[in-house]
Amino acid sequence: MEKICVAIRLRPPTKQNVVRGHHWKVSDNSISLLSAAGSVVSGHTFAFDTIFGADAKNINIYEQHAKDVVLSAVAGFNGTVFAYGQTSSGKTYTMRGSESEPGITRLAVNEIFRHIQKASDREYLIRVSYMEIYNEEINDLLTPDSRKLQVHENLEKGVFVAGLREEIVDSVEQVLGLLEAGEVQRHFGETNMNINSSRSHSIFRMVIESRSKCHGGQGSDDVDAVRVSELNLVDLAGSERIAKTGAGGVRLKEGGHINKSLMCLGNVINKLCEGGAKQGAHIPYRDSKLTRILQTALGGNARTAIICTMTPDEEQIDESRGTLQFASRAKRVTNCAQVNETLTDAALLKRQKKEIEELLLKLQGQGSKPSEELEKEIKHLRNDLLKIELEREKLELELQEEKKALNDKLKEQERKIENLSTMVISSATDDFGQLSQKGSRRETWCPRQVTSDPDIQRMKKTAKEFEAPSNFLGSTVPVSLRRSHNLGLPPAFGSLIEDEEDFWKSPDVLDKPPTPADFENVADEDTWASLNGGHMNSDLFNDRFDRRAISSSASEDSRCILLEHQLRELQAQHEQLQTSFNKKELELETAIEDTRKFKDQVDLLSQENANLEEALALTETQMLPPVAQLSPPVVTEDYYVKKLEELVHEMEVEQTNSKQEKVRLQEEVECLQDQLQSANTTLQQELRLRTELEQEVLLLREKLNSPNIHMQSSIHECGFAKNLHSDEGFRTTDEISLSRKHETGELEELRSLESSDKEEAYYEEVKTLAPRCSSISDMQLDIVGIEDRKSEIWMEQITGIAAPTKLIKAERLLLANELQNYIGALAKQDAAISAICMEMKEFEVDIMNRSRPIC
Numbered sequence: 001m002e003k004i005c006v007a008i009r010l011r012p013p014t015k016q017n018v019v020r021g022h023h024w025k026v027s028d029n030s031i032s033l034l035s036a037a038g039s040v041v042s043g044h045t046f047a048f049d050t051i052f053g054a055d056a057k058n059i060n061i062y063e064q065h066a067k068d069v070v071l072s073a074v075a076g077f078n079g080t081v082f083a084y085g086q087t088s089s090g091k092t093y094t095m096r097g098s099e100s101e102p103g104i105t106r107l108a109v110n111e112i113f114r115h116i117q118k119a120s121d122r123e124y125l126i127r128v129s130y131m132e133i134y135n136e137e138i139n140d141l142l143t144p145d146s147r148k149l150q151v152h153e154n155l156e157k158g159v160f161v162a163g164l165r166e167e168i169v170d171s172v173e174q175v176l177g178l179l180e181a182g183e184v185q186r187h188f189g190e191t192n193m194n195i196n197s198s199r200s201h202s203i204f205r206m207v208i209e210s211r212s213k214c215h216g217g218q219g220s221d222d223v224d225a226v227r228v229s230e231l232n233l234v235d236l237a238g239s240e241r242i243a244k245t246g247a248g249g250v251r252l253k254e255g256g257h258i259n260k261s262l263m264c265l266g267n268v269i270n271k272l273c274e275g276g277a278k279q280g281a282h283i284p285y286r287d288s289k290l291t292r293i294l295q296t297a298l299g300g301n302a303r304t305a306i307i308c309t310m311t312p313d314e315e316q317i318d319e320s321r322g323t324l325q326f327a328s329r330a331k332r333v334t335n336c337a338q339v340n341e342t343l344t345d346a347a348l349l350k351r352q353k354k355e356i357e358e359l360l361l362k363l364q365g366q367g368s369k370p371s372e373e374l375e376k377e378i379k380h381l382r383n384d385l386l387k388i389e390l391e392r393e394k395l396e397l398e399l400q401e402e403k404k405a406l407n408d409k410l411k412e413q414e415r416k417i418e419n420l421s422t423m424v425i426s427s428a429t430d431d432f433g434q435l436s437q438k439g440s441r442r443e444t445w446c447p448r449q450v451t452s453d454p455d456i457q458r459m460k461k462t463a464k465e466f467e468a469p470s471n472f473l474g475s476t477v478p479v480s481l482r483r484s485h486n487l488g489l490p491p492a493f494g495s496l497i498e499d500e501e502d503f504w505k506s507p508d509v510l511d512k513p514p515t516p517a518d519f520e521n522v523a524d525e526d527t528w529a530s531l532n533g534g535h536m537n538s539d540l541f542n543d544r545f546d547r548r549a550i551s552s553s554a555s556e557d558s559r560c561i562l563l564e565h566q567l568r569e570l571q572a573q574h575e576q577l578q579t580s581f582n583k584k585e586l587e588l589e590t591a592i593e594d595t596r597k598f599k600d601q602v603d604l605l606s607q608e609n610a611n612l613e614e615a616l617a618l619t620e621t622q623m624l625p626p627v628a629q630l631s632p633p634v635v636t637e638d639y640y641v642k643k644l645e646e647l648v649h650e651m652e653v654e655q656t657n658s659k660q661e662k663v664r665l666q667e668e669v670e671c672l673q674d675q676l677q678s679a680n681t682t683l684q685q686e687l688r689l690r691t692e693l694e695q696e697v698l699l700l701r702e703k704l705n706s707p708n709i710h711m712q713s714s715i716h717e718c719g720f721a722k723n724l725h726s727d728e729g730f731r732t733t734d735e736i737s738l739s740r741k742h743e744t745g746e747l748e749e750l751r752s753l754e755s756s757d758k759e760e761a762y763y764e765e766v767k768t769l770a771p772r773c774s775s776i777s778d779m780q781l782d783i784v785g786i787e788d789r790k791s792e793i794w795m796e797q798i799t800g801i802a803a804p805t806k807l808i809k810a811e812r813l814l815l816a817n818e819l820q821n822y823i824g825a826l827a828k829q830d831a832a833i834s835a836i837c838m839e840m841k842e843f844e845v846d847i848m849n850r851s852r853p854i855c
């Protein structure tokens with residue numbers, strides 16, 4: 001048991017896709033997806049046997065990954081190397097290569113021939129074939145006319161493509177010539193992603209037979225063994241996304257088939273990696289031609305190497321991830337490769353004779369081995385026998401399961417065919433007016449009616465099973481005998497009749513090689529074997545022939561002839577119907593495609609139409625006079641209901657909108673009310689300020705008027721001071737002069753008294769008056785002083801009054817200015833307040849309007 005070897009090949013980025021964002025990074029045996037920032041994207045790291053980076057050459061891939069499989073094929077093991085990956089990822093580049101850089105196929109061919117030329121002990125025979133699977137049909141690339149080949153399976157050959165040309169080759173040049181010729185026939189096409197995209201899966205097969213050069217000698221039965229191995233070099237078509245390849249028409253159909261078959265391959269790999277083969281689960285090899293042909297390579301008797309190609313382009317990350325996931329599963333699949341040795345009849349006979357002789361000797365006790373040893377060997381043989389029995393039973397079970405699955409599938413297909421044929425017939429009837437043929441066509445087509453005939457049932461019995469000898473003794477090399485996993489499958493109706501007819505009518509069929517047409521619709525390898533005279537076991541044939549010859553009687557002959565005649569007719573009708581069916585199927589496909597396109601166009605036009613109508617309706621509504629002026633339209637109930645619904649809907653929308661608007665307005669109103677309140681507060685403050693200012697102005701005015709009062713009071717004060725002064729003894733000049741006069745008169749009187757006898761008193765009095773005079777002069781001096789002082793104070797007082805007056809004047813000016821400013825500010829404030837009031841009024845009106853209920 002060994003695992004499938006899986007390698008990854010990362011091709012260089014395409015020119016227009018320089019790595020910018022996410023990109024793949026290869027390190028040793030693992031590959032990871034990195035983000036633009038360079039960190040590993042979680043869950044996107046994959047490990048493989050080998051990973052080849054963008055700079056790897058085909059020769060590196062061959063040497064490290066494919067060479068072992070190729071050399072194993074030379075040694076007798078089946079081998080398969082295939083490239084898998086999305087379109088344009090480099091599969092063909094890897095498998096086919098170019099002149100300057102040969103691919104795996106050319107390198108393998110060179111290797112094989114180099115090896116066999118060196119081998120001195122063995123002789124080789126190499127046959128090559130080249131086929132493609134295009135739209136689920138197998139075409140022979142070496143024989144261009146050989147198309148629609150069928151896959152079969154039998155004991156001797158295993159799974160094989162019937163009618164495929166095999167060319168015996170003996171040189172590299174010859175093989176390369178055939179390869180080139182095949183390439184010319186292969187289907188390539190241009191897509192958006194690959195200018196030369198493979199539209200088919202190609203399988204280049206080399207069958208390597210070898211045997212020892214010293215065969216035929218005495219006691220050398222082992223060297224008579226022939227090793228036959230197959231090496232498949234497969235270039236698969238790549239999976240593709242229609243959106244990216246831009247495929248349409250033929251390319252679309254091809255893409256569909258490619259993707260479907262790759263999906264089947266994926267399914268088989270999935271089943272195998274889940275351990276389906278070990279658990280005896282059904283592996284869906286038969287779901288596609290590709291998996292059927294590669295059956296041995298996938299979980300069977302083969303060594304397999306897969307090269308998964310991927311592109312580093314950022315826009316292909318999904319596809320690359322798909323490829324890596326496929327590869328991860330594929331590497332968990334185990335194969336069981338054995339050397340494929342077959343013995344020639346002579347070698348087989350010789351080996352069996354030897355075994356019998358040995359057994360006889362042992363039984364007679366004449367053998368060299370003691371009896372216990374013999375008993376042991378017999379036990380061993382019995383065990384082997386038992387194992388083989390078990391194996392056979394298991395195979396039978398598998399067979400039954402497969403039979404069941406196939407029957408189900410067959411029934412499903414019959415149903416589909418019947419449906420299709422009904423469609424075709426009805427379409428044909430519609431087209432050509434041949435309604436009358438409908439019934440007869442159906443009758444001829446229906447296989448059940450024919451198969452219910454006992455004669456045909458009898459004819460369906462095929463040859464007895466060929467059983468490989470299972471009691472080999474002394475075999476030293478592990479030998480794998482091919483066996484059928486699909487014995488006794490119900491043959492398809494058409495081919496069965498044709499096979500039997502050809503077989504019994506023309507015995508020379510024995511010598512005639514089968515043609516691809518012989519295998520059409522033949523699903524049963526035994527039936528195929530009965531057709532394929534060249535490959536059929538002669539005993540089997542003779543037995544069948546003898547039985548038929550002995551049992552035939554005259555009545556049966558005539559019945560047979562009649563039946564044959566009927567069969568021929570049926571066959572002709574069948575063929576005719578098949579052709580017309582195929583034709584109709586094609587027509588139907590084209591019609592479906594056309595219808596689809598037409599439908600798309602219609603959809604597009606309808607959409608455009610609807611848009612236009614909408615625009616027109618809108619324009620009309622805009623252009624129409626007010627509803628009141630229109631004459632009432634004639635409307636149906638539906639129209640009315642629809643309109644009403646529309647109106648209700650509109651109103652609902654409007655209501656929701658107005659609710660939202662109301663909430664918004666309420667918020668706005670609240671906000672405005674806040675503003676209003678704050679404006680009111682400001683207003684109150686301003687008014688208070690204004691009153692204060694006014695009071696201040698009054699005060700100032702008062703102050704402005706006050707200097708006169710002040711001055712008057714000062715003057716009054718001064719007068720009061722004067723009075724006060726006179727009260728205190730200070731007198732005015734008049735008073736003083738009056739007082740002087742008075743005192744001078746007194747003096748004169750006194751002087752007259754002196755002269756007149758009162759001289760002495762006079763003198764006395766003068767004496768007293770003198771101090772008084774001096775006192776008066778003093779007083780006069782005092783008065784002058786006082787007056788000076790008074791003037792001084794007066795002047796001081798006047799100056800004292802004048803200074804405040806100046807100050808008051810300046811203050812007054814200042815206050816007047818201030819007053820002016822205040823008045824200006826007040827006016828502004830008034831204007832702002834009235835603006836706010838206006839605004840508030842507007843808002844109130846607005847709120848009133850909006851709060852009005854919607855009709």
Ligand SMILES: Nc1ncnc2c1ncn2[C@@H]1O[C@H](COP(=O)(O)OP(=O)(O)OP(=O)(O)O)[C@@H](O)[C@H]1O
Pocket residue numbers: 010011012054085086087088089090091092093094194196197198199236237238239309
């Ligand atoms: N490793 C590579 N180095 C250089 N060029 C390459 C490499 N791989 C692929 N190419 C180029 O890319 C183009 C597409 O490659 P190729 O045809 O092999 O892709 P593909 O996987 O076979 O595609 P499809 O499935 O559509 O057939 C070709 O021009 C090829 O030369």
